Amino acid sequence: MTDQTSKDLPGESRFAANPTVGNWERETLEKLVFATVQERRAARRWGIFFKLSFLIVALLALWAYYDFNFGTTDENLGRHTALIEINGEIEAEGSGAADTVIPSLNKAFSDPGSAAVVMRIDSPGGSPVQAGIIVDEIQRLKRGYPDKPLYVVVDEICASGGYYIASAADRIYVNKASIVGSVGVLMDSFGFTGTMDKLGVERRLLTAGANKGFLDPFSPQSEKHKAHAQEMLNEIHQQFISVVRAGRGKRLKETPETFSGLYWTGARAVEMGLADGFGTVDTVARDIVKAEDIVDYTAHEGLPERVLKKFGAAVGENAVKAATRGALPQLR
Known part of the structure; x- marks a missing residue:
């Protein structure tokens, strides 16, 4: 009977009848309000930060523009x-x-x-x-x-x-x-063919054109390609x-x-x-x-x-x- 009566009591009367329940609800409400306030403050700070950043970048851009265009008249x-x-x-x-x-x-x-x-x-x-x-x-x-x-x-x-x-x-x-x-x-450049052999790695290179793999670091260097590269360097x-x-x-x-x-x-x-x-x-x-x-x-x-x-x-x-x-x- 007492429990039912305490549940029906409004506001402060209810908290007074059951102090444990009242303290818990107060703490929860306080935490929610505090969290909301903190979130809004953080949002305002970030908003101010981004606005200031944009303003600074815009001012620097204007300064650079006028410095470049009017610095060499x-x-x-x-x-x-x-x-x-x-x-x-x-x-x-x-x-x-x-x-x-x-x-x-x-x-x-x-x-x-x-x-x-x-x-x-x-x-x-x-x-x-x-x-x-x-x-x-x-x-x-x-x-x-x-x-x-x-x-x-x-x-x-x-x-x-x-x-x-x-x-x-x-x-x-x-x-x-x-x-x-x-x-x-x-x-x-570098050649990795020896390392690949030791690691058991196979190079799968497909080309259209006999010399398209010229100077590929993962393929053996042929004498023909070496001679061609040297010819270019000499030129x-x-x-x-x-x-x-x-x-x-x-x-x-x-x-x-x-x-x-x-x-x-x-x-x-x-x-x-x-x-x-x-x-x-x-x-x-x-x-x-x-x-x-x-x-x-x-x-x-x-x-x-x-x-x-x-x-x-x-x-x-x-x-x-x-x-x-x-x-x-x-x-x-």
């Missing part, structure tokens, strides 16, 4: 030395890509205020295709602007594909400790040699080692005729060009590319490039 900059920088490998993307370097070269040469163009190169080499395209454009611009010299200043290293580009300049200036040269071509090497000979002319003191793929210090490079003297961008602008004001024409990487790379959008592409790079000829 067509106003008369006066007599100056035009600077273009190449840092890193010569490849289809980055500061060493033809699509990046060529527009900068055209702007620098066509600017009536630029007394000369200086390319500062710090590169171990890379793609002979990209280097060749840049050299062809340099030669075209030099014919179109015969009174505007092009100089190269070497920082740490100017080897292989980097030197391929540098050899097209009117003069090359180095530091005595710079690394210069490496006039050669390579093609490298590209001769193209490299021709560009160096044409660019350096009588200044080049050829020896059997000149085109062997070796590289030398800047001091030795000057002795060999691979470079003309010692200097920096500042000393060349001041002492050679006689125009101390330096204007940078380098096309720098834009904000979208930086953001995508930072968050890993280019990871997959770079992995594929890394996996296939060895199968292509490299000026490195």
Whole structure:
């Protein structure tokens, strides 16, 4: 009778009649209310975070846009030395890509205020295709602007594909400790056939075309394919040699080692005729060009590319490039 009566009592009377039941319900209600409040607070915080993030990205994008478009105006900059920088490998993307370097070269040469163009190169080499395209454009611009010299200043290293580009300049200036040269071509990969045999792994490669499996790392290398690869390397090497000979002319003191793929210090490079003297961008602008004001024409990487790379959008592409790079000829 008492239990039934306590169940029928409303509100506080019920809690008073049965304190255990009342405490449990209070605690449950408090927990639910607290959890709801916390969830709403978290949702508001995340909403604010995403809105602020979007705002920051938008502001950075606007800043980058206006900095890029208005930082290099067509106003008369006066007599100056035009600077273009190449840092890193010569490849289809980055500061060493033809699509990046060529527009900068055209702007620098066509600017009536630029007394000369200086390319500062710090590169171990890379793609002979990209280097060749840049050299062809340099030669075209030099014919179109015969009174505007092009100089190269070497920082740490100017080897292989980097030197391929540098050899097209009117003069090359180095530091005595710079690394210069490496006039050669390579093609490298790995062979896993022995490891596969030990592990009992069978390579099943189907091709349409007798040579479609050329340089497949999981198949034995035939003498025919090896000879064909060597023929391609020799051909590209001769193209490299021709560009160096044409660019350096009588200044080049050829020896059997000149085109062997070796590289030398800047001091030795000057002795060999691979470079003309010692200097920096500042000393060349001041002492050679006689125009101390330096204007940078380098096309720098834009904000979208930086953001995508930072968050890993280019990871997959770079992995594929890394996996296939060895199968292509490299000026490195």
